[in-house]
Amino acid sequence: MVDYRAPRRDIDFVLKDLLVSEQHYGALQGCEPVNNALMDAIIDEGAKFAESVVSPIAAEGDALGCQFSDGKVTTPPGYKEAFRLWGDGGWQSLAVPAEDGGQGLPSSLGTVIGEMVGAPSWAFSMYTGLALAPVTCLLNGGTEAQKQRYLPKILSGEWAGTMCLTEAHCGSDVGLLRTKARKNDDGTYTLTGSKIFISGGEQDLSDNIIHAILARVEGAPEGTKGISLFIAPKYWVEEDGSMGEFNNIHCGAIEKKMGLKASATCVMNYDGARAVLLGEENRGLEIMFNLMNTARLGTALQGLAMGEIAYQGALKYSRERLQMRSLTGAKNPDGPADPIMVHPDVRRMLLTQKALVEGQRALIYWLSQQVDLTKHGSEAQREDANTLLELLTPVAKGFCTETAQEVTYLGMQVFGGHGYISEHGMERIARDNRISSVYEGTTGIQALDLIGRKVLGSGGNVLRHFTKRVHKFCQSHQDNPAMAEFVEPLAKLNGEWGELTMAVGEKAMTNAEEVGAASVDYLMYSGYVALAYMWARMAEVAQQRIDAGIDDPIYRAKIKTARFYFQRLLPRTASHKAAALAGADALMDISDEEFACQN
Secondary structure: OOOOOOOHHHHHHHHHHHOOHHHHHHHOOOOOOOOHHHHHHHHHHHHHHHHHHHHHHHHHHHHHOOEEEOOEEEOOOOHHHHHHHHHHOOHHHOOOOHHHOOOOOOHHHHHHHHHHHHOOOHHHHHHHHHHHHHHHHHHHHOOHHHHHHHHHHHHOOOEEEEEEOOOOOOOOOHHHOOOEEEEOOOOOEEEEEEEEEEEOOOOOOOOEEEEEEEEEEOOOOOHHHHOEEEEEEOEEEOOOOOEEEEOOEEEEEEOOOOOOOOOOEEEEEEEEEEEEEEOOOOOHHHHHHHHHHHHHHHHHHHHHHHHHHHHHHHHHHHHHOEOOOOOOOOOOOOOOOOEHHHOHHHHHHHHHHHHHHHHHHHHHHHHHHHHHHHHHOOHHHHHHHHHHHHHHHHHHHHHHHHHHHHHHHHHHHHHHHHHOOHHHOHHHHHHHHHHHHOOOOOHHHHHHHHHHHHHHHHOOHHHHHHHHHHHHHHHHOOOOHHHHHHHHHHHHHHHHHHHHHHHHHHHHHHOOHHHHHHHHHHHHHHHHHHHHHHHHHHHHHHHHHHHOOOOOHHHHHHHHHHHHHHHHHOOHHHHHHHHHHOOOHHHHOOOHHHHOOOO
């Protein structure tokens, strides 16, 4: 099995060298101050938790999975204890405002902890992450009385939580939901309906489960305009915060899944459950929107976390596995064969993993700083950060999860046949990661959101906001020969991005299907360019450190990995551009009968 080790040196590079986090945190307003010493202490403790508490339970958790009997879920050995230690350690309250009972630290610190804890077992982090779903809803739409009623025991880890959106007949089209809410004389509501794919909907980790549920009040408009948001606990919570009677929320089944087997994915039935309304009737999606954006970045983080542990396993194995001799002469003359790491194709796979994982880390950590600024920055900083996140949230979610499929499958490929069996754990990583490109909006949904709502919907303004930043970066290095190999292709693609957008937009004026036909290739193109920007920035910082006489292998590795990314991965933009411009005809011309004509 893969013995996970937190990539502390690379995390340090991104946080301190690239993003200058101490300066970032020092400029934030309204949250607890964070310097490098405190940041290091928090991340070190998070790394210990990931390595010593979560990593040891991951393999057995996958092998045994969750068990379901008589409406009850039993999680695998060690998960209940790990969840208790998570709560006792204060991790659940890390980024919650101090006035609401949390520690008041910037949420970007939680992103770092989330990567480390999620890498060894994303199944475990599903419970901790979903516990924050009702917290986010309460912070954005709850009254002070509601927050005092529910938050303390969620933040202590005594209670957990869920996010209940999906129904069997509508999937991501939440406007079709059928779960009903009837208002009671005492101001509460009674919920009737079912939800599916509810992670942690039932479990044995916590004393209570607080469900955040979308439903339609009787008489409300159809579609998304008539959706309200409710809090409904498994056991009713009295106004003083004490736990009352069972609230008629039943788990009907748990799904048999490809991966994340230690995470209970439940069918939940609300058989007259009492609930409280958050905010106003028919405005539930406005509150839920904040949660969904957070969830999308959290899913991008899953791609990074799964990619990191896949890379760790592949790298270790490639150093130890002896097979064949190097084409340029023996590199291990005292052994029967050379380590497979000497072979060019294995190095191609490892460098592809490394370039994508480290690029994703830089992008996601940078975006998490933008989230900090939306909460704790000046008015101008908030506006700037919100605009960047509008564009790059769907890019990060779609691109990081899609490329994570490649990274985790390459992890199996490096192992050869041994990667396909469970002994080494590589196939588990690939299985656990596979869902990342599906939930919180599939890649196709992210792509439509990106090009349709965000880019074309803003008249290109959201895109230009980012491309101007990239343009200024490239201009600042136009006379720097050391950066030419990165800046010149980046500048070319940055300009081409706008041209591609205009071309798709013009096609869409005569055929709306053109947007959907181009969307996924457009998203992938955008992701490769966004990662190129991050790699160019990393190369810049690394070169500065080398020029300053700092001899650290990570700086040399950054420049060489950036070179690999620009030479071997960034050219993929050409095929995505060609496909995006190919038009909708090849997709839409084939009839239903022609699709099935072979049967």
